[in-house]
Amino acid sequence: MNPDQFWTSPDGQILQIKNKDAHTVVLTLAFRPRNGGELEFLRAHLAHLHFTERSTLARIGIEMMPHGAPRIESNRLVLEVDAFMFDPHFPTAAFFKKLLRPGVPAGRLFYAPDAAKLSTALIWEAVQDNRLKLPNTISIDRFGRVFLTPHQVRYTLNPRLQRPEFERLVSGEAGRGYLDKVQVRHETDLLSVPPHSGVLTSCSMYLKEHYVVLNRGEGNFGIHTGAVLLDPVKTFGTNIMLEIYNTGDQPVVNPFVSVDIFRAPEPASDPEFKTLLKKRSRLSATAAQLYRCLDENPPPDTNGPARPKTKISVKGQSATMENRSLFFKAGQDFKAIVAAAGKHCGHRTLIQALDVAPDNADTLLIDYFPNLLEHIELLTRIQRGNLRRIIFRRPSRTHGFFLSDNAHIRLENYFAIDLDVYWLNSDLNDLFLHTYKKDHGFFLREELVRKFDETTILAFYGSAIGLDRAQTGRIAALMEKLTGFIGSNIGVLTGGGGGVMRLATETARKQGALTGACFLEIEAQAPEIGVDFFNTFQENSRHFRQKWFEVADFCIFNVGGVGTLEEIGIELCNLKLGIRPRIPYVFYDAKYFSDLRRQLREMIRTKRAPAWMMDYILFTDDPDEVVAFYRRTLNVL
Numbered sequence: 001m002n003p004d005q006f007w008t009s010p011d012g013q014i015l016q017i018k019n020k021d022a023h024t025v026v027l028t029l030a031f032r033p034r035n036g037g038e039l040e041f042l043r044a045h046l047a048h049l050h051f052t053e054r055s056t057l058a059r060i061g062i063e064m065m066p067h068g069a070p071r072i073e074s075n076r077l078v079l080e081v082d083a084f085m086f087d088p089h090f091p092t093a094a095f096f097k098k099l100l101r102p103g104v105p106a107g108r109l110f111y112a113p114d115a116a117k118l119s120t121a122l123i124w125e126a127v128q129d130n131r132l133k134l135p136n137t138i139s140i141d142r143f144g145r146v147f148l149t150p151h152q153v154r155y156t157l158n159p160r161l162q163r164p165e166f167e168r169l170v171s172g173e174a175g176r177g178y179l180d181k182v183q184v185r186h187e188t189d190l191l192s193v194p195p196h197s198g199v200l201t202s203c204s205m206y207l208k209e210h211y212v213v214l215n216r217g218e219g220n221f222g223i224h225t226g227a228v229l230l231d232p233v234k235t236f237g238t239n240i241m242l243e244i245y246n247t248g249d250q251p252v253v254n255p256f257v258s259v260d261i262f263r264a265p266e267p268a269s270d271p272e273f274k275t276l277l278k279k280r281s282r283l284s285a286t287a288a289q290l291y292r293c294l295d296e297n298p299p300p301d302t303n304g305p306a307r308p309k310t311k312i313s314v315k316g317q318s319a320t321m322e323n324r325s326l327f328f329k330a331g332q333d334f335k336a337i338v339a340a341a342g343k344h345c346g347h348r349t350l351i352q353a354l355d356v357a358p359d360n361a362d363t364l365l366i367d368y369f370p371n372l373l374e375h376i377e378l379l380t381r382i383q384r385g386n387l388r389r390i391i392f393r394r395p396s397r398t399h400g401f402f403l404s405d406n407a408h409i410r411l412e413n414y415f416a417i418d419l420d421v422y423w424l425n426s427d428l429n430d431l432f433l434h435t436y437k438k439d440h441g442f443f444l445r446e447e448l449v450r451k452f453d454e455t456t457i458l459a460f461y462g463s464a465i466g467l468d469r470a471q472t473g474r475i476a477a478l479m480e481k482l483t484g485f486i487g488s489n490i491g492v493l494t495g496g497g498g499g500v501m502r503l504a505t506e507t508a509r510k511q512g513a514l515t516g517a518c519f520l521e522i523e524a525q526a527p528e529i530g531v532d533f534f535n536t537f538q539e540n541s542r543h544f545r546q547k548w549f550e551v552a553d554f555c556i557f558n559v560g561g562v563g564t565l566e567e568i569g570i571e572l573c574n575l576k577l578g579i580r581p582r583i584p585y586v587f588y589d590a591k592y593f594s595d596l597r598r599q600l601r602e603m604i605r606t607k608r609a610p611a612w613m614m615d616y617i618l619f620t621d622d623p624d625e626v627v628a629f630y631r632r633t634l635n636v637l
Contacts, residue, residue, distance in 0.1 A: 053226035061090030087198035133206035198245030284431035325353035462500025462558030
């Protein structure tokens with residue numbers, strides 16, 4: 001480890017709980033280093049390690065105060081903290097002690113060396129270069145401290161929440177996304193913190209290459225809870241939560257917080273990229289050879305009938321359907337794999353392959369993506385210690401290139417049990433890994449996963465019908481302006497067709513951006529498959545597919561027909577219901593969408609839509625106005 005680089009530990013868990021008094025418990029937290037070298041580094045820097053509480057705990061009113069520095073016990077770091085409620089009015093106050101159980105993730109340790117801290121000049125340079133987006137209410141002093149005022153908004157927890165919901169939040173079973181949906185937003189003209197109470201509020205912040213550490217303060221403007229660390233990439237949006245409480249006898253009016261900004265360690269991007277590229281190339285070549293072997297030397301029908309453990313069929317499908325399969329160990333030479341498989345490559349069904357899978361096999365090569373009954377057989381028969389990945393080449397027996405909504409659910413199941421899924425896609429002539437961003441899965445080349453995680457994605461909606469020259473020029477100009485505002489690490493997601501979708505994809509590619517598509521099985525729109533990340537959906541999964549656009553950070557609506565109109569309706573409903581955070585929506589052709597603007601105003605006038613929605617909607621033809629609208633709506637510099 002480099003002593004000049006910022007470092008964070010994995011989540012520490014509660015090891016022991018002791019009652020201190022009626023309002024406080026003492027927690028012993030355990031943190032396990034990733035390796036021996038990390039442990040030795042930490043041993044030499046124990047006095048410089050800090051604790052950051054898990055933000056979910058702070059958001060339900062639980063505060064944690066550490067007792068000094070961590071210590072080393074049995075090759076792990078141990079830290080004691082006091083846990084108490086910072087505001088007795090929180091609904092968890094009556095039972096918060098019972099929420100804190102052994103094994104519960106509580107927070108992390110971090111190391112923040114002065115060498116990684118940004119000076120005032122470096123902070124301002126990063127802001128101007130769009131590598132760092134901070135609230136538009138900041139002041140920066142000459143020591144590099146950034147002072148910011150939160151939004152004029154406060155949040156409370158939904159009063160209908162009961163103890164079981166809080167138990168799922170604390171255990172980690174329900175994530176921060178669930179908490180975002182169940183908290184209630186209250187606009188206020190003046191944010192204040194009454195004596196001996198706390199407030200949940202928010203700010204806007206977009207981090208890509210930096211950590212932010214909130215200074216807890218001396219209490220003059222309230223004290224921020226122990227959830228003080230904001231990570232790069234994860235800290236992205238207008239709803240970055242701040243938890244401030246007031247221990248004094250007088251109110252705090254318009255609290256502010258101060259933060260220090262640290263440079264995140266530079267990823268070893270080129271070596272990692274090259275390593276993953278070589279790994280994927282080797283696996284792709286082996287899989288292609290094995291599929292060729294399966295085709296040229298098909299398994300015979302003389303191996304006896306397949307004997308499933310679950311003897312049922314669903315909609316004409318069963319686990320005994322032909323699905324040529326082979327188990328092998330990744331990294332082995334192709335000839336060695338074929339020699340071990342015998343005269344004929346593989347087996348006629350997945351069940352037969354499962355029955356004779358070698359003990360050292362870690363990879364399942366399968367013709368069709370497993371159907372429901374094959375999925376059940378796979379989960380019940382295979383020892384989880386062995387299988388690491390599945391490779392398939394056909395998504396469906398009946399729909400070719402397109403996955404069913406049930407297949408997407410099975411992909412989620414495989415992800416949940418740490419099984420990698422690869423698609424050797426003959427249409428794209430490459431091997432793609434299935435990975436998740438914002439809980440939605442996409443296929444992409446494995447070496448691009450990190451870039452995909454860090455990319456700001458724009459959803460471009462519009463018609464597959466071609467555009468005129470003026471419309472084409474406006475969209476190209478908009479992409480250029482947005483790249484300048486957001487930064488180079490940008491991506492575009494479309495429906496994968498022509499017209500607006502093709503233009504947005506081609507323009508993004510010229511800007512060096514990632515391109516993506518959610519392909520839908522429709523005769524009128526053949527998929528245009530030259531993209532970096534994608535997923536496919538069968539014709540009866542149109543509304544299911546729309547949820548995948550939630551991976552996008554921002555939405556831009558262009559000239560389109562009834563399909564685009566349907567997507568507009570879903571997205572605006574998502575905004576109203578809080579499924580989407582309150583982000584800017586741009587309708588990029590003011591004349592074309594003029595009737596829609598009148599209709600929205602009428603819905604607001606008749607109280608069929610909330611008035612605040614118009615604050616997040618812009619109708620324009622001017623790319624500069626779009627950027628100004630983004631800055632204003634996102635509350636960033």
